[in-house]
Amino acid sequence: MKPSAVLLAGALAAILVPCCPGAPVHMQRSAHSPRSKLLLVSFDGFRWDYDQDVDTPNLDAMARDGVKARYMTPAFITLTSPCHFTLVTGKYVENHGVVHNMFYNTSSRLKLPYYTTLGIQSWWDNGSVPIWVTAQRQGLRTGSFFYPGGNVTYQGVAVTLSRKEGALHNYGNESEWRANVDTVMTWFTQHDLHLVTLYFGEPDTTGHRYGPESPQRQAMVEQVDRTVGYLRDSIAHHNLSDSLDLIVTSDHGMSSVQKTAPDLVELHKLPNFTFQDVDFELLDYGPNGMLLPKEGRLEQVYAALRGAHPRLHVYRKEEFPSSFHYAGHPRITPLLMYSDPGYVIHGRYSVQFNNGEHGFDNGDMDMKTIFRAVGPSFKEGLEVEPFESVHVYELMCQLLGIEPEANDGDPAVLRPLLRSGATLSRWPPSVMGLLGIMLLAKVA
Template identity: 75%
Template structure:
């Protein structure tokens, strides 16, 4: 074997060595990233109150006219879309609640935050991807950030308590101070920070209330404090900041004469139902008893003009929601302003979300500022599924297979000339245990990507969608064969 062949052999061996993929995955960026979510911040909440700090952030960086969340527009599913780049049917966190149709167990939102098998069901969020490629990450109250994925935990994390006071502005500032220490003292590269407002206030008082307006002003003060702390911590030249949310909020028609009430539907009976997930805003799922599917569907499909009931297989494909084993055979949603009442009326919120993501009140915000972003740029609306690819680019890491397009948000960046746009990965397979009480069948979850090139329009597709490492190995083997 000649000298060239020996060199190629060594190179090939190094590619195959354990851990060799980590350096390959980095795309060159050394900037840190802070993703902040203010839950339930509707896209136009800054239009009826003064928000000088959010306005300044838009002047200094990038603002979207609005961002369209994933359907269903609920907290946990939409937050997981942001950190995986997947539609909800593809990442599997389909609801705020854990449920099991066999045992009939249903757990509330806060309890579900700690249930590993609900979150770790085949998709790997950006924290884990970044850590596998040599970075350190943190999650402060962010949904999904307090469980392990494939045995790996986030470097540092904090989980909110069940009785956590979402409104405490003093605590908000203390949390920001902690995150700044994570960046400066613990040397973290990525942190996701979550605030439960203005969602909580919007639910209680309604999105048009004075209480909500005052809460938005508190959010704005917090944005100002955050940017001040970034400067004081010496991070303004090395930290990119994204502020966004999971969904919007709309007013509930609590006193409408045509409420959606299952217990009043004349041709429907709960005796035909094996499992139900109702009374959670405008969404519902039903598992009819054996042999009762068609009977229940026929009873419900025209039961109310504001209620839209589907067999799982006929649910609108554009919503990217129903194609997951955790979704029951019948599912539904109601029109904006209407919630679904099951056996009794137990919902009393003045504001609600969970509606069709094309409803304008469900749209949310996107702001970004930092060394990697252009200044004073307003971009057209886009789907939240694209944020993940942007974050991977900012961190210099290779993304997992996902449903986003880097080309959507690439124009927000100062310089797009360095490194590959992204690396599509092979078909994803889910074989984990589902919430319906039976093992999940193997699903072929292909990315919803269009073919792209390396000219700035999106990720470069390698042959058969193979990642860069695999293609590199093949090239090395071919060259080795030529010189051996």
């Protein structure tokens, strides 16, 4: 290398020193360098194949203009809060600790419903730092609109702007959806937010009520597609097309429920099992269950349930399949179980109102979900093979140019979705200029 190139290399190395792991990324940038913006949109319960029996021109256009995954595999347990928190932490459920939609305490036996749990800080802030806080610590401004986990503080830090739905919120109001999109556009343009997570509670609610194969679900998917079109039109209208990357995805899929089958999973009908041996139970919430047996009765309860029903899978905590990345958290009870696809677990009574359900094995195709991405950082017309949702966090950190927290994702998995140099362009202009000069010096 020529002497001039050596000097330039030294200067470049000095500028790049803050890029060592753990250094705050906002120190790496010029104060005047442009930042890319990112909008993560989740349509709850959007199964991977919902666009195959409905006309979805706007989702199809996203695929043509950007990137589409054949499907995405969510985390287990395939429930709303755990899967959404995996997206914003890059961690499997046993590592981020949001193990259920419901807050529960095995000592007090307190159990709180989904909406109430959204506001319980200790349920969410238990060691993992989501991307909102990480981005803010590195100089960015973030927002959460109805996104699970976005309305509590983490290590004392709140999301810059956030909205939380009401207790009896109507998740299917299309006019409100458009108003919410308008608000998010205002956040980006008037409040200079860099990252926003936007949540819609459909088609999950409709899939639960009418079933995933119903005409009502098909109509709701058409509404989702219209909203995607409105969203992309709004991005263009606000002159954000060249600076904002859009990801549309979901938390899990949906499966039809067996409600009249002769082999329902009913714990209260199993001959050798009694609830008198149990101190705490979390049952009747789809296909999953947790039990805390009374002291000294764990093996007795386990023996009564293990193999008691061909569609019920019961494990001691330490023997739960490690591939689920679920049972290793202290919040998990000594005994846990799940049922076969289509079958829910009935506890003390047999009551099932839903025609559709999730929470099943994340390897089952009905639990797979969608992934679309479009924007200045993404390639065009690319369809990729399936991947796990745990990798989306690393992708988002690359798009925002921030240093990620420790996580279970691999940044290399989704890097092929990006245009050549998409992450390199996040460097300050001074660094980019030096890189160019070094290349010229090397050629000379």
